[in-house]
Amino acid sequence: MPAAWFIGAHPDDAEIYALGLLLQLQQAGWSIGWVIVTDGAAARGVTDLALAQQRLEEARQAAAACSAALRTLGLPDGTLGGATDPRPTLAPCLSALGADLLITHHPNDYHADHRAVSQAVAGCLTPGQSLLYAEPMLGMGPLPDVWIDITTVFDAKLAALAYHASQTPEQFGRHLTTWAEFRALQIRKPGVTRAEAFSVARDHAFQKSPVGLLPQTCVTLAR
Numbered sequence: 001m002p003a004a005w006f007i008g009a010h011p012d013d014a015e016i017y018a019l020g021l022l023l024q025l026q027q028a029g030w031s032i033g034w035v036i037v038t039d040g041a042a043a044r045g046v047t048d049l050a051l052a053q054q055r056l057e058e059a060r061q062a063a064a065a066c067s068a069a070l071r072t073l074g075l076p077d078g079t080l081g082g083a084t085d086p087r088p089t090l091a092p093c094l095s096a097l098g099a100d101l102l103i104t105h106h107p108n109d110y111h112a113d114h115r116a117v118s119q120a121v122a123g124c125l126t127p128g129q130s131l132l133y134a135e136p137m138l139g140m141g142p143l144p145d146v147w148i149d150i151t152t153v154f155d156a157k158l159a160a161l162a163y164h165a166s167q168t169p170e171q172f173g174r175h176l177t178t179w180a181e182f183r184a185l186q187i188r189k190p191g192v193t194r195a196e197a198f199s200v201a202r203d204h205a206f207q208k209s210p211v212g213l214l215p216q217t218c219v220t221l222a223r
């Protein structure tokens, strides 16, 4: 069974950025999971270890609801772009996952933690693995080149997001719905009402094409 893993900086990043794709892969017979690199303690601007504990439990419940595996690395939230180098912790984790497809943040994401995770994951890619970058929140980044129809799994994505009660999931849900509808319009296929978008990690020429791994019925490429 092939395996797909999302590597995210924060406890709700998998649900926000890539859960639609992960659920489509799961329906195609893949095992899925996500790694949360930080403890999520700084979501409100100050380090709050009680919040980190709450967020860990929220993430566990969301992953369990999706029948997804979960790994948490517990590095200090908000420090990956500076004081904390995620690579020494992330590298052995990634090599133990045995992932066929890795998905992570875009290297030009607006969030410093996201950029640091992205660079660390790209640096650990091994031959035979494939890498996709999720697009930054609400398209605040480069144009994507792979669109994924997530119409049939979008309700499950929002249901998983709702487990993150500490993070105003209703607001995130409204934003994600608007954005998924916008990306779906660009696919221009009947019945497609929700989509996520990704970019191929083109700086890794030795990787297997991630596009070829995806369920072709839900893939649309940039025209």
Ligand SMILES: [Zn+2]
Pocket: 009, 010, 013, 111, 114
């Ligand atoms: Zn994040």
